[in-house]
Amino acid sequence: MYSKIKCLSGCSKLGELIKFLSTGEVSLAVVLSSTKVSEVPGITLASLRSEITIGGESLSPMDLPTIEAEVALAGKPLTLNILPISPVGAPSPAVIVGALCKTYGINLRLIAAGLKKKPKVQYMSLDTAPGGDIRRCKGVKNAEEVFKKASSLAEAFSRYDCVIIGESIPGGTTTAAAFLEALGYRAVDKVSSTLPEIPRCTRRLIIDEALKCLAKHDVADVFKILEVVGDPVIPVVAGLASGLVRCGVKVILGGGTQMAAVLALLKEVGTEVSELFVVTTKWVAEDPSAGFAELISNIAPSTMTAYLSIDFLKSKYEGLRLYEQGYVKEGFGLGAVLLATYLRSKLQPEDFIKVIDDLYAQVLHNVST
Numbered sequence: 001m002y003s004k005i006k007c008l009s010g011c012s013k014l015g016e017l018i019k020f021l022s023t024g025e026v027s028l029a030v031v032l033s034s035t036k037v038s039e040v041p042g043i044t045l046a047s048l049r050s051e052i053t054i055g056g057e058s059l060s061p062m063d064l065p066t067i068e069a070e071v072a073l074a075g076k077p078l079t080l081n082i083l084p085i086s087p088v089g090a091p092s093p094a095v096i097v098g099a100l101c102k103t104y105g106i107n108l109r110l111i112a113a114g115l116k117k118k119p120k121v122q123y124m125s126l127d128t129a130p131g132g133d134i135r136r137c138k139g140v141k142n143a144e145e146v147f148k149k150a151s152s153l154a155e156a157f158s159r160y161d162c163v164i165i166g167e168s169i170p171g172g173t174t175t176a177a178a179f180l181e182a183l184g185y186r187a188v189d190k191v192s193s194t195l196p197e198i199p200r201c202t203r204r205l206i207i208d209e210a211l212k213c214l215a216k217h218d219v220a221d222v223f224k225i226l227e228v229v230g231d232p233v234i235p236v237v238a239g240l241a242s243g244l245v246r247c248g249v250k251v252i253l254g255g256g257t258q259m260a261a262v263l264a265l266l267k268e269v270g271t272e273v274s275e276l277f278v279v280t281t282k283w284v285a286e287d288p289s290a291g292f293a294e295l296i297s298n299i300a301p302s303t304m305t306a307y308l309s310i311d312f313l314k315s316k317y318e319g320l321r322l323y324e325q326g327y328v329k330e331g332f333g334l335g336a337v338l339l340a341t342y343l344r345s346k347l348q349p350e351d352f353i354k355v356i357d358d359l360y361a362q363v364l365h366n367v368s369t
Helices: 011-023 061-074 093-103 143-157 172-182 200-217 222-229 233-246 257-268 292-299 318-325 334-345 349-368
Strands: 005-009 026-032 052-054 057-059 107-112 162-168 250-254 277-281 304-308
Touching: 005 011, 005 292, 011 250, 011 277, 011 304, 011 334, 026 061, 026 093, 026 233, 026 334, 061 093, 061 107, 061 162, 093 107, 093 334, 093 349, 107 143, 143 222, 143 233, 162 233, 162 334, 172 200, 172 222, 172 233, 172 257, 200 222, 222 233, 222 257, 233 250, 233 257, 250 257, 250 334, 257 277, 257 292, 277 334, 304 334, 318 349, 334 349
Parallel strands: 026 107, 026 162, 162 250, 250 277, 277 304
Antiparallel strands: 005 304, 052 057
16 A cells, blocks of 8 residues: 555655554644635636625635635535535545544644634634735735744644644645745746646736835845735744644645745744655646646755555546546645545555545535535
């Protein structure tokens, strides 16, 4: 079963990763946030869904993390009776992640940090405003303070051997790429998207405008840069990771481009990034139109980076098979949760896919009743 686990960097630590994910006490902390960038037409799959009104309430891309949080923790949406499924029919990673965590004993905790609407499930809260429009020089308000507040949350996770940190923020790939570009990394052509064909032109225009804003402000401090071109997820995940490292807890950054930006921030503030792990999905790591491995190598070449090479084409659900066409690539810590639960299940890949199918069927049943 280990043949399905692929390593991109820091491969000498792969055995350590497998050991604590297989047998350790693991928690998943998902940072829920939003950015006005998600409302730019065509920038993310969520923005392709024209604004919908259900029961007198409007649903926009900035509402998606709220619905994802409810489905992941409660097994069904509570704010609006609609599953987080893309316009083409691919379910959000949150649908799978929540069910897998419950089945395989991973403690799921949610951190609300800049949500437009609060979820109707239990969550930890950071008093953080939603991210703004980076084209208008509005990224994260009080970024350094947000980082410090997030760091203080680490104590709540100190009993765990390992904490996976995931995220949910539509449009976050673009803001993360803008932040990386601002730090001097060539990121815009190396990041993936929730769309099969990456919206490079739209993304490039947004990032160019954001960098022009940054040039006008003439700032060098990394937190001030975040305030112009970032989003709340970056300082929150980085702050929590920094605090956990100090507590002696193993940290897995569960994601793609957002976690590359987190690594860059942690490197800037002096955290030893070689102590961290990054686990993403096959759909990010093997995306032929991006360059995730090269991006991580440029930022933190010693950081252990891995993914589970599993095939959703064997799913009986068309929505899950759409992952293989690039309609979903990451989110909600999907890659790290797939790896952890695959190891805990001790199943062969085809049997593990059957478990995912069964769990997805249960969520569909929950919504219909």
